[in-house]
Amino acid sequence: MTYLIYRCDCGRVLYSKEGSKTKKCTCGKTLNVRKRRILKIAETADLAARAVQDMQEEIYGGTIFKTADQL
Numbered sequence: 001m002t003y004l005i006y007r008c009d010c011g012r013v014l015y016s017k018e019g020s021k022t023k024k025c026t027c028g029k030t031l032n033v034r035k036r037r038i039l040k041i042a043e044t045a046d047l048a049a050r051a052v053q054d055m056q057e058e059i060y061g062g063t064i065f066k067t068a069d070q071l
C-alpha cells in the first residue's frame with residue numbers, strides 16, 4: 001500500500017491511501033487528492049503519519065507535541 005502526503009491550502013499536511021479521491025481537512029475543506037501536488041510517499045500508514053508530523057514540525061517550528069515513544 002502506498003500513502004500520499006500533500007498539503008491543504010490552509011497549510012496542514014495530510015496523507016491518504018493511494019487511490020483515495022477526496023480527503024476532508026480539519027479546516028473544513030474537501031480536497032481532491034488526485035489534484036494535489038504530492039510532497040512525499042510512504043509505504044505504511046505509520047510512516048506516513050510520521051512524515052506528516054516531521055513536516056508539520058518543520059513548518060510550524062517544532063511546536064507540535066511529540067508522542068511518548070519519540071522522547
Ligand SMILES: [Zn+2]
Nearest residue numbers: 008010025027
Ligand atoms: Zn485545510
